[in-house]
Amino acid sequence: MTNGGETMDLRMGIDHYGLSCLGLTPLETLEWAEENHAEGVQFSGLSVKERIMIDDAYLKDLSLYAAEKDLYIEWGGAQHIPFDMESWDPKDVHSINKKAVQEASVLGTHVVRSCSGGLMRWEPKNPDTEFLLRATAETLTEQRSLFEDFGVTLAIETHFEFTTFELIRLFEMCDAEPGEYLGICLDTMNLLTMLEEPTRAVRRMLPWVVSTHVKDGGLILTSEGLISFPCEIGRGIIDFKTIIERLSSLTQEVNLSIEDHGGSFLIPVFDKEFLKGFPDLNLNEFIELMGLAEKTRGLMVQHGLTITERDKWSELCESRMRNNIKALKNILGYRRK
Numbered sequence: 001m002t003n004g005g006e007t008m009d010l011r012m013g014i015d016h017y018g019l020s021c022l023g024l025t026p027l028e029t030l031e032w033a034e035e036n037h038a039e040g041v042q043f044s045g046l047s048v049k050e051r052i053m054i055d056d057a058y059l060k061d062l063s064l065y066a067a068e069k070d071l072y073i074e075w076g077g078a079q080h081i082p083f084d085m086e087s088w089d090p091k092d093v094h095s096i097n098k099k100a101v102q103e104a105s106v107l108g109t110h111v112v113r114s115c116s117g118g119l120m121r122w123e124p125k126n127p128d129t130e131f132l133l134r135a136t137a138e139t140l141t142e143q144r145s146l147f148e149d150f151g152v153t154l155a156i157e158t159h160f161e162f163t164t165f166e167l168i169r170l171f172e173m174c175d176a177e178p179g180e181y182l183g184i185c186l187d188t189m190n191l192l193t194m195l196e197e198p199t200r201a202v203r204r205m206l207p208w209v210v211s212t213h214v215k216d217g218g219l220i221l222t223s224e225g226l227i228s229f230p231c232e233i234g235r236g237i238i239d240f241k242t243i244i245e246r247l248s249s250l251t252q253e254v255n256l257s258i259e260d261h262g263g264s265f266l267i268p269v270f271d272k273e274f275l276k277g278f279p280d281l282n283l284n285e286f287i288e289l290m291g292l293a294e295k296t297r298g299l300m301v302q303h304g305l306t307i308t309e310r311d312k313w314s315e316l317c318e319s320r321m322r323n324n325i326k327a328l329k330n331i332l333g334y335r336r337k
Helices: 016-022 026-035 048-052 056-068 093-107 129-142 144-150 164-173 198-208 240-247 283-303 310-332
Strands: 012-015 040-042 072-078 111-114 153-157 182-187 209-213 216-222 225-231 256-258 265-267
Touching (some): 012 016, 012 310, 026 040, 026 056, 040 256, 056 072, 056 093, 072 093, 093 111, 093 129, 093 144, 129 144, 129 164, 153 209, 164 182, 164 198, 182 198, 198 209, 198 240, 240 310, 256 310
Parallel strands (some): 012 040, 012 256, 111 153, 153 182, 182 209, 209 256
Antiparallel strands (some): 216 225, 225 265
């Protein structure tokens, strides 16, 4: 991969979520990554059990191990929507984010992933997106100095809260510019669930990308709507060659962290009220999504592509993560380890 005629050495690692069902400690996850020829770990969020052991001493041990093995670390645990996504009661995300950036500072990392979670517009009773954008903008604007003082970028994941169009508007509302305190954790497969064609979406938000969840997937057209699902890298419909070429053009360092899991997501595109929640979706992009659904159908018929149920993930997580590492390295065309 090149950047301005020079080789851009994109480092390739894993997000620890793909192995979370194994019950590994953060240090054990780093050891697994090193043993399986990954170049780092994004800890995008820890379980309650994992959190018990996290103190400054443990974080320093993680940092020392990573430095010794030449592994990158990216941290998580931050949030951006100032509400509990179940009750919609106000949530003190400032305290949550302060803890996350303090931990990142001890680790010596400058990226903290944020995911507030929830298929928001799937439930009509939930607050509307514009209200949540305004509330999030107010919250993040107030926290600007928190992130700047610690030299940390809040990487908001392309999850199921906001589309890339909305994230860009959010950054405008926060009076933020690329390279400052806000950025994007690019999840390549989640874009499908939010009715975005991945290469178009990456082009829209490219300057903002500071971290990634590299994840392949598929899209199925059914009588109920579209169904999106993750799959092993190289077996699905994500155009990684184009996406990685675009990432390699960035001036900031961006690591490629593989995420994978079981499960699927119903997108009820035949529901007119549901589609009203995606006002930025245009006909051309929707047609491209239909093309990806047709491509998925072909892959299922010709190459046996299937949905992995969530309850089956623990049985194959290690083998699939190993396969993902090999596949991504083949796409990158180089092998450092």
